[in-house]
Amino acid sequence: MTLKITLTMRRALLLAALAMTFCSACALPQPGANRDQTEQAPVRIAEGAYVSIGGIEQWITIHGDDRSNPIVLVVHGGPGNPMSPIAESLFSDWESDFTLVQWDQRGAGRTYSRNGPSVASTMNVERMAQDGIEVAEYLTGHLDQHKITIFATSWGSVLGVHMAHARPDLFHAYVGHSQLVEWNANLTATYGRLLERARAAGDQTSIDTLVELGPPPWSRAANWPRLRRVYAPYQRAATTAPAALVALSAEYGSEEEQALYSEAEDFSFEHLWGLTLSGPLTQVDLPALGTSFEIPVFIVQGEQDLWTVPELTRAYFASINGPEKQFYLVEGAGHELSQNGVALIHDVLMDHVRPLAIAP
Numbered sequence: 001m002t003l004k005i006t007l008t009m010r011r012a013l014l015l016a017a018l019a020m021t022f023c024s025a026c027a028l029p030q031p032g033a034n035r036d037q038t039e040q041a042p043v044r045i046a047e048g049a050y051v052s053i054g055g056i057e058q059w060i061t062i063h064g065d066d067r068s069n070p071i072v073l074v075v076h077g078g079p080g081n082p083m084s085p086i087a088e089s090l091f092s093d094w095e096s097d098f099t100l101v102q103w104d105q106r107g108a109g110r111t112y113s114r115n116g117p118s119v120a121s122t123m124n125v126e127r128m129a130q131d132g133i134e135v136a137e138y139l140t141g142h143l144d145q146h147k148i149t150i151f152a153t154s155w156g157s158v159l160g161v162h163m164a165h166a167r168p169d170l171f172h173a174y175v176g177h178s179q180l181v182e183w184n185a186n187l188t189a190t191y192g193r194l195l196e197r198a199r200a201a202g203d204q205t206s207i208d209t210l211v212e213l214g215p216p217p218w219s220r221a222a223n224w225p226r227l228r229r230v231y232a233p234y235q236r237a238a239t240t241a242p243a244a245l246v247a248l249s250a251e252y253g254s255e256e257e258q259a260l261y262s263e264a265e266d267f268s269f270e271h272l273w274g275l276t277l278s279g280p281l282t283q284v285d286l287p288a289l290g291t292s293f294e295i296p297v298f299i300v301q302g303e304q305d306l307w308t309v310p311e312l313t314r315a316y317f318a319s320i321n322g323p324e325k326q327f328y329l330v331e332g333a334g335h336e337l338s339q340n341g342v343a344l345i346h347d348v349l350m351d352h353v354r355p356l357a358i359a360p
Helices: 011-021 084-096 109-122 127-142 156-165 181-200 204-213 222-239 255-273 312-318 341-359
Strands: 002-003 045-053 056-064 071-075 099-103 149-152 172-175 297-302 325-330
Touching: 002 011, 045 127, 045 204, 056 084, 056 109, 056 127, 071 127, 071 156, 084 109, 084 341, 109 156, 109 255, 127 149, 127 156, 149 156, 149 325, 149 341, 156 172, 172 341, 181 204, 181 222, 181 312, 204 222, 297 341, 312 325, 325 341
Parallel strands: 002 325, 071 099, 071 149, 149 172, 172 297, 297 325
Antiparallel strands: 045 056, 056 099
């Protein structure tokens, strides 16, 4: 099913429906909660710690108004761009309904700060997807729940799909945003879309850059910033949806923290894109994993996304078989999260995922 979204908040209706389904005198069972919800008040959780994942210490934060709420693991993009530093501004409104988990992936953020470049040889999709599975296993044990939900964006959507295929028993659902599908196809579509728009605008400087680069695939990392210089203004011009409101948490605001974040971003680029653009990211081909899912799949896509273009994502979505699936197109949104996109993803989690997680 494909939905063109004009955003409405249906949270009140959902809660009303749940109240009618279960008598007001009965507590909604929480998976693995092992406590009487009618007698004990919600227990807020706010944790940040290094956890042994994949043989190294990786940084994880857990926030929510009630630790028995359904768990949502955010699998960040980039690669090398954790959302931990901006999570409070982006997702604090979700914390009354979900327990939100930020994970700084191998080679990124505070996980890189802890381990440095020693993980270089292990920077690959399979190892990092296994890291995500181990994070999920840790969370189910730590919070005494049976399953969690994956919310993955951009590069993270590659890891998220690998995780969903490998261990569906660990997950209620997969929610993908700016879904990457297949590297060569995505890059070729981006290049073609940019050249088309540059020609329509009579933008000779951008036309010259793109023609000189030539159609992908490429073998020089230096091509990437040149493409980005063309991509960035056209993506901004195409995006009409209001950008998500983000602010850096004070905890991450020091010069040292910012320098290490940037160093980790460069490290991730070098080892996942590769200096000859032949790294693990450039080998991504999600359809090759198979298109049958054992869990519900929900994909949220920006209508004006010039990087993970909607046509490719929609075609991948159409090929998926599973217990439930829906595709949402966010009007006027680009590749990055928009305010409408964040609200929509929360609606999807409330309407489709939370009922699965709290069912007896």
